[in-house]
Amino acid sequence: MSELAYIPKGNREWQRYQKEIASDHYYLARSCIRQNIFPKAEDLLIEILREYLNKDIYDDPRQTTCTGIAYHSGIIPLETTMTVVARQFALMNEAGYENFAVSCVTSFGIYAEILESWQHFPQTLKKTRELLYKATRKEFEIPKNIVHTSDLVFKFREEISKRLQYRLVDAKSGEPLRVVDHIGCHYAKIFPQHGIGGAEYPYVLAGLTDQFGGEQVDYPERRHCCGFGFRQYLLRSNRGYSVANSKIKFESMQPFEPHLIIANCPGCTFFLDRWQYVLAEMEGKVYGRQGYGIPVLTYEELTALLLGYNPWDIGLQLHQVAVEPLLDKIGIQYDPGNKFVGADGQSLPKPKEPKILKQ
Amino acid sequence: MGSLVDRLKEDIRYQEGMQGCINCGTCTAVCPAASVSNYDPREIMDLVQEEDEESLRELLSSNSIWLCGECLSCKTRCPRDNTPCYVIQALRALSIESGLFRNSEEGLKQKELVDRLGRHMLDHGYCIYFDDLNIEMYPEQGPVWEWLRENRHSILKRLGCSYQESRPGSLRDIPQESISDLRAIFRESGAIERFQTISEEFPNYNE
Numbered sequence: 001m002s003e004l005a006y007i008p009k010g011n012r013e014w015q016r017y018q019k020e021i022a023s024d025h026y027y028l029a030r031s032c033i034r035q036n037i038f039p040k041a042e043d044l045l046i047e048i049l050r051e052y053l054n055k056d057i058y059d060d061p062r063q064t065t066c067t068g069i070a071y072h073s074g075i076i077p078l079e080t081t082m083t084v085v086a087r088q089f090a091l092m093n094e095a096g097y098e099n100f101a102v103s104c105v106t107s108f109g110i111y112a113e114i115l116e117s118w119q120h121f122p123q124t125l126k127k128t129r130e131l132l133y134k135a136t137r138k139e140f141e142i143p144k145n146i147v148h149t150s151d152l153v154f155k156f157r158e159e160i161s162k163r164l165q166y167r168l169v170d171a172k173s174g175e176p177l178r179v180v181d182h183i184g185c186h187y188a189k190i191f192p193q194h195g196i197g198g199a200e201y202p203y204v205l206a207g208l209t210d211q212f213g214g215e216q217v218d219y220p221e222r223r224h225c226c227g228f229g230f231r232q233y234l235l236r237s238n239r240g241y242s243v244a245n246s247k248i249k250f251e252s253m254q255p256f257e258p259h260l261i262i263a264n265c266p267g268c269t270f271f272l273d274r275w276q277y278v279l280a281e282m283e284g285k286v287y288g289r290q291g292y293g294i295p296v297l298t299y300e301e302l303t304a305l306l307l308g309y310n311p312w313d314i315g316l317q318l319h320q321v322a323v324e325p326l327l328d329k330i331g332i333q334y335d336p337g338n339k340f341v342g343a344d345g346q347s348l349p350k351p352k353e354p355k356i357l358k359q
Numbered sequence: 360m361g362s363l364v365d366r367l368k369e370d371i372r373y374q375e376g377m378q379g380c381i382n383c384g385t386c387t388a389v390c391p392a393a394s395v396s397n398y399d400p401r402e403i404m405d406l407v408q409e410e411d412e413e414s415l416r417e418l419l420s421s422n423s424i425w426l427c428g429e430c431l432s433c434k435t436r437c438p439r440d441n442t443p444c445y446v447i448q449a450l451r452a453l454s455i456e457s458g459l460f461r462n463s464e465e466g467l468k469q470k471e472l473v474d475r476l477g478r479h480m481l482d483h484g485y486c487i488y489f490d491d492l493n494i495e496m497y498p499e500q501g502p503v504w505e506w507l508r509e510n511r512h513s514i515l516k517r518l519g520c521s522y523q524e525s526r527p528g529s530l531r532d533i534p535q536e537s538i539s540d541l542r543a544i545f546r547e548s549g550a551i552e553r554f555q556t557i558s559e560e561f562p563n564y565n566e
Contacts, residue, residue, distance in 0.1 A: 039518055039529045043528065067480065070477070073469075075469055077548060077553055080544060190434055192435065227391060231425070232428050234472060236496065241391075245395060314518075315518050340506075342516075354502060
């Protein structure tokens with residue numbers, strides 16, 4: 001079924017770009033960055049789908065990197081990336097699934113691009129099949145449905161919303177919280193038809209904001225890249241590219257005084273969190289209120305938080321920008337003493353305090 | 360081995376990305392790299408479509424082709440369906456294959472990427488790997504990352520991760536069978552050869 005029915009009426013641009021999102025039985029392709037930096041986010045997605053929505057999602061330990069970060073850094077031949085992608089599809093086939101759900105936006109772009117290339121240049125599909133068989137003795141079929149995992153949370157947002165214990169609303173005033181949504185470039189800028197709302201008016205996270213009671217912040221640099229730049233970030237000597245582009249966004253959004261940033265891309269979530277820390281320490285400037293930064297969450301972390309999860313059990317203490325101002329604003333009850341506690345309930349030494357950015 | 364122009368035109372990314380540039384400059388206007396450096400995708404597209412062998416050789420030897428961040432914002436906005444980023448991808452591949460990347464400072468930096476990302480992928484199955492993300496190389500990770508690394512076993516266990524375990528889940532040890540598949544794919548599809556062109560001492564990863 002098309003998602004057309006879910007799009008708010010009145011905006012023709014959003015309505016032009018729709019996509020099919022399978023209703024159940026997904027094969028999950030994990031993200032290298034998310035597992036490392038926000039290691040609970042994907043498990044929250046699995047829990048929400050399985051326990052709150054009664055959906056089937058398969059978590060395969062055999063999958064590997066898609067090579068996307070290396071491909072966009074200019075070190076990997078296209079044929080290699082195509083063959084690794086083909087192996088992921090073969091694993092999905094072996095597991096008995098047809099719907100491929102991708103957690104990483106870079107990977108999502110890679111899968112979409114390769115499917116398109118195989119269609120436009122059939123000789124590359126033939127070559128990929130040969131390479132995969134020669135290397136692994138595996139064969140593969142193309143998935144029936146391919147989505148980004150934020151599409152799944154978007155699709156089921158109304159059902160999720162009924163289970164929320166909190167909403168994106170100021171607990172004291174009752175006013176909606178102002179939410180910046182940041183969509184990873186490779187979600188829809190490469191192939192607008194693969195994104196809810198296309199590239200210019202992506203609705204995949206704005207739809208969550210609307211559904212969960214918040215107010216969208218429409219600021220001038222809303223569509224600007226976070227500044228990952230692949231090799232530009234990975235090379236320490238080139239990292240100015242990355243922080244400078246994030247700064248363009250922070251400067252543009254700050255006048256709107258957002259309470260929260262949500263992102264659907266692993267890299268974007270990381271950069272929008274960490275560059276706030278760096279800019280505070282380098283330039284003495286913070287973009288939130290009263291010395292704090294603007295909290296940055298993944299869409300699953302936000303959903304789990306509103307469902308009533310303990311913020312310290314979902315890894316929010318691993319964000320460098322403190323989330324407490326957001327928790328207080330929403331009225332979420334939490335134990336500050338539980339933040340730096342380990343697996344067996346023991347207190348861990350606290351992290352060092354940044355000099356400028358308030359924790 | 361044909362001319363550089365002919366070799367560039369064989370790359371499907373060039374065929375997809377170069378539909379005929381009208382030099383309007385929209386790509387440069389929206390480009391994050393252009394907003395923070397002297398990178399100019401319009402100029403590159405204009406030069407490439409001239410199909411002049413010497414100009415192309417000069418471009419492949421320059422820093423310019425390495426300044427793009429591959430966000431692909433240019434693809435969305437080009438009024439003529441060009442994708443300057445795809446052309447950049449084809450130029451980067453040709454620069455490496457022809458050895459011309461060695462003539463530029465940015466091209467030479469690819470060695471560091473191969474030595475880091477190549478080994479992460481072929482040793483662990485991840486593009487980036489927790490144990491190698493140290494604060495010296497990535498100081499912007501901040502004190503919270505230092506705290507996580509110092510207390511990794513306890514914190515990751517609390518979060519239910521599979522760090523250094525073989526069960527499914529976040530940060531699991533990827534099975535050796537999968538690592539072997541990945542190494543075989545890299546060998547068969549030319550990635551190991553590409554890595555060794557960039558970084559001579561990169562291992563063969565023969566099983």
